[in-house]
Amino acid sequence: MSNLSSLGKEGLLPQEEMLEVGRKKSSLFIGLPKEKAFQENRIAIVPDAVQLLISHGNEVWVESGAGDNANFTDNEYSEAGAKIVYDTKEVYQADIIMKVEPPTMEEIDLMKGRQTLVSALQITTQSREYIEKLLDKKITALAFEYIQDESGFMPIIRSMSEIAGNTSLLIASEYLSNANNGKGLMLGGIAGVTPTQVVIIGAGTVGECAARAAMGLGASVKVFDNSLSKLRRLQNDVNTRVYTSVIQPKVLSKALRRADVVIGALRSNDKRTPCVVSDEMVEAMKDGSVIVDVSIDQGGCVETSQVTNHASPVFTKYGVVHYCVPNIPSRVARTASFALSNLLTPTLLRISYEGGLENVLRRDVGLRHGVYLCHGILTHSMVGDWFEMPHKNIDLLIASL
DSSP: OOOHHHHHHHHSSSOOOOOOOOOOOOOOOEEEEEOTTTTTTOOSSSSHHHHHHHTTTEEEETTTTTTTTGGGHHHHHHHOOOOOOOOHHHHTTEEEEEEESSOOHHHHHHOOOOEEEEOOOOOOOOHHHHHHHHHTTEEEEGGGGGGGOOTTOOHHHHHHHHHHHHHHHHHHHHHHHHTTTOOOOOOOTTTTSOOOOOEEEEEEHHHHHHHHHHHHHTTTTEEEEHHHHHHHHHHHHHOOOOEOOOOOOHHHHHHHHHSSSSEEEEOSSSSSSOOOOOOHHHTTTTOOOOEEGGGGGTTOSTTTTOOOOOOEEEETTTTTEEEESGGGGGGGHHHHHHHHHHHHHHHHHHHHHTTTTTHHHHHOHHHTEEEEEEEEEEEHHHHHHTTTTOOHHHHHHHHHO
């Protein structure tokens, strides 16, 4: 009875309220190495973003010359508050490494381990040994191409695709003009003159932006894709009637014979883009017409396409100019760098504000989707299946941290 009485008294006493303990803001140590990949001109964080990060109490080290190809000088980064380092190994001692291209095997060797890597993965170009080397270093790695926003879209992929779509029309315009020994055509149309004929193969983001740019210049546009939903969405997004068709060889061949410009913008979730434009179709095209195969990084959708580079971007076959440079956004590196930086900087500020990457990952499903390594554990099912390696569920792993 006395025990019950004392229990009742204790139950009536005022109790301390349990409140959530506020997360301690953390200071990030960020490193920006110079890109060593062939003709990669972009940089992940621009000087304006560096200034913003440093104003929030973070530290940024930039390898000397890292921004040169995008026309950002060391002086601009230094004035923004970054420390300029001249030893590549030194910049790889940062806690967070921000790159555009995946690090090479040699660059992974420079890393101290137990760091966070934010870069592209480009799974089709990697090997099992590459993943194992990152695992040995206990790296937490996020891939640009897998990060999603609140709507489930991939913002970095979409942003780079928009740049590629718009730039592809500018490239075609260059090689149609007399300046590059082209046919002397203006890409577009004026009153009383037959407009330029543009054929776009693929109705994704690249195709949509290319179509919008071409129609804005007054060109006659035809869009082909095997997905009716993509074609319907493109019709709605461009807000005007545009010729669309599924990819039927007879119809496509007829359109190509009249085309002045062809934009190859097909994408594939598998290893290779389907090849829908045959050698015979290209041979039947008009002399001096231009093919810009944006999908060349997945093999290309034109049979005659061969990988070129920014130094020697075109070749001619059957009298048709072929532009087949992978990584078109790197051609406009400054714009592409701003686009990357504007998407990545808010994430870095959130990581700093919420006290670490793990705290952000617990709340942000889209960012969690971009993680393929977490503290040296493979967590992305697609990467695991691709390399036939065991992986763990990222949701369960984050919950246990």
